Amino acid sequence: MGKSENVPCSLEMFGHTYVVEYRDGMPEDATIGLCNPADTVISINKNIAPSMQEVTLLHEIVEAVSIMNELNLPHPHITCLATNLYHILKENNLYFPSEEKD
Numbered sequence: 001m002g003k004s005e006n007v008p009c010s011l012e013m014f015g016h017t018y019v020v021e022y023r024d025g026m027p028e029d030a031t032i033g034l035c036n037p038a039d040t041v042i043s044i045n046k047n048i049a050p051s052m053q054e055v056t057l058l059h060e061i062v063e064a065v066s067i068m069n070e071l072n073l074p075h076p077h078i079t080c081l082a083t084n085l086y087h088i089l090k091e092n093n094l095y096f097p098s099e100e101k102d
């Protein structure tokens with residue numbers, strides 16, 4: 001499986017730079033993706049389809065929002081938000097580029 005070209009190598013979130021890494025092996029309880037705010041790392045299983053990598057990135061971003069804001073969102077809510085947002089953003093080609101920074 002190849003790496004999705006739409007998944008960046010890093011993300012700016014909450015004043016921190018998160019590294020987005022691809023891993024061959026994942027812990028058993030998180031076979032697709034992982035978010036580690038303490039290390040500012042999002043891990044994505046590199047052996048899944050590119051579209052699954054994309055929705056997994058969105059899922060881990062929602063996980064980070066939940067953790068950093070102490071929302072304690074139930075995991076099915078995180079999955080629901082990420083899956084539905086992914087579908088809507090993708091089907092409508094929604095993209096909101098920021099102004100170029102100097």
Ligand SMILES: [Zn+2]
Nearest residue numbers: 059063075078
């Ligand atoms: Zn999750």
